[in-house]
Amino acid sequence: MGCFLRRLQLLSTCMAFSLGASVGTWRGAIGNWSMFIWCFCFAVTLVILVVELCELQDHFPFWDNFLITYNCYSALLCFSASIVYPTSYLQFLPDSSYRGHAIAATAFSCIASVAYAMEVAGTRTQAGRTTGHMATVPGLLKALQTVVACVIFLFISSPYVYQQQPALVWCVAVYSVCFLLSSVVILLNLGKCDNRLPIPFPRFLVGQTLLSVLLYTSAVVLWPLYQFHEKLGGQPQRPRNVSCSDRLTYLVCIWDQRLAVTILTAINLLIYVTDLVISARLDFVRGQEHGHSQP
Template sequence: MPVFELSPRSLISLLGIVRFFEIFFACTAFSLVSVYHSYHGPSGNWCMFTWCFCFAVTVLIILAELVGVAQSLPISWQDFTSAFSMLAALMIFTTSVVYPSVFLAHGCSGTPCGYKGAATAMSILCFLAYAAEVGITRAKPGEVSGFLATVPGLLKVFEAYVACLIFSMIVIARYWAFPGLQWCVAVYSICFIVTLLIVILTVGRCLASLPFPLEKFLVGFNLLAVLMYATATFVWPIYSFRNQSRTADCNDGPCMWSYRLGVTFLTIFNLIAYIVDLVYSSKMVFVTTPA
């Protein structure tokens, strides 16, 4: 049974103050957008979901730490909060780019435009708040901490998130047209599944029960992911843009060509992330929380 014991100090700590800023900026962002219903379509719904989701989870985290139930939960609380802060920073950053590019790109005027601009500013400040939390909770050299608080752990969250962005684009990019593109999708899927399992097992305190050394597995997987993503980095653009040029309809908004270009850049980002991850996992010794 969880033990409830009030811990008001968690509210006045540096981390607690940063989380209050996260709540305030996220709440203000979606409130401003809601006034004139300045969101619609997949992009607008994504932005609204991101602000509301990050707001709600952060409130739950603060309440769990306030009543002292956080450490009684059957999960690694430090890994969970570290992973969430990284995920929230990435989601809010994406929203801070997507919202103005969709709802402010073609110009606007009047009061609704001011609300959209203010919501964008709040979203940017919210991203900075979550980025600050990532910096505060990140494990320092020689410090005993959960895996997801280390640089390789944070990179795992980044890699999984970028893969999710790739998945959101590849269907529109019509990957089934060529076997080479199908191979790239297989690369994204395999690496995403393994990376997500590592994050879930870490939060669930299951790493200690694995029948093999985690450090060696991470090095081996990261090396394999680098090799696989290296092939995708070359294969995807070759098959995507061969005899394909940018069409006139791309001037009016996203098109298949632009989605394929987006997947190309995201593939490069994840390749770089896995390379950095491989370097760190080869040099660091991780301290995990016993199950």
């Protein structure tokens, strides 16, 4: 089953990349993001398949942990490309063979995300196999936080989106700091270094998540306030100029980018809140078990 899924991942990412290249997807930032995801997943999956066929995985001590982490990220990244690509690029294509190729690329991207997710689910249910932290709910939430942050960075790649107000620069700093903190947690688990911290790792996890929740709460208030409130220099209505017309420009309208970041900020805040609740509960349960184990 794993070998079948690996080949399905290769086929679907290769087809998505090839079909996207046939319509010139790389000419815009959104297209670049999708093309990078499909190409990266295809290349790494090919390397993994070669390693497994040659039975070289025993030479890598963290192979299982790396594999589950990669599959989690590939599922989330392909899923993000399956949403961002059609909503920001496909809808502007005229009815032609190009549009058909773009629709097929989106479909293969969806197939790839399902194939990676099925492998993650299979790893979690496989008896006698160590799944690793990334296969747990807290690990999946950490991966989801970083993927959503990457999509936010994609939409704020243009400085015109945030440079006009210091409050918006603060929001960009919030996205960056929280992304780095979540990445550190993932790297600590991937390298099995979570027991080397001066404080217990579950307590560190709760503190990191709580800080991220507070920072994202400020961003979820300040970003839409300074982007869409007219008295604070925002633009409440979508403009009707050439840059936001309904035609293929390979560039996403600035107002649409601001709206997308607003929605993604709220989504990531909900993910962090869910992570905080789960992490605090697990820390409390471990504390209770430790207290009962003491004489």
